[in-house]
Amino acid sequence: MTTPDTIVYPAVRLVLIPFDALEALMAGDLDRASTTTGVPLPEAFITDEAALWVWRYRRDQIIREPGSAPWLARAVVNEPDGTVVGNAGFHGGSDDVGVVEIGYTTLPDYRRRGYARAAVAALLVEAAASPDVQTVRASISPDNLASLALARSFGFVQVDDQWDEKNGLELVFERPAGGAA
16 A cells, blocks of 8 residues: 555666667667567667667777676666666776676656666666675766656765766766665
8 A cells, every 4th residue: 555655666677788779779770679588678768868878889889898687777667567677886886996888768758657767776786785895976966857857765875976978967976786776
């Protein structure tokens, strides 16, 4: 039973988008990408310029660092209906001091419904399960108030800022990997 002071967030599962599916997305072949991934991917995955940039970047990253593939791009799938509501993943495996960085995007039609929260929670569970991961990082634009609030709600604290060539100023947040998601 839901009371006025209880918020229920959606259940999601994160489905890896493998190399072949990334190539299909970049080629505009949504059917092949969906078949390869095993979930029906949305049209936005081949029409949104930001998404296409991510797919290209992650594909190139896998070519340079094949071992990073299991950490990268995932479709965020709403359960139980199987609708893909966004994408999420890590920027790579843990670095030499045990840091992984998360990234996530919720498609516009699904924002403000708890999907980003559910995706971040799933990424944190995965990070905590890896013995090599000590710290989880998130880099967020100071203008992205929703993501700033989300990060803080998960115990992320600002540790720095940085300039990103693509995104401009970002605030860098971290939290221990083993903390509760």
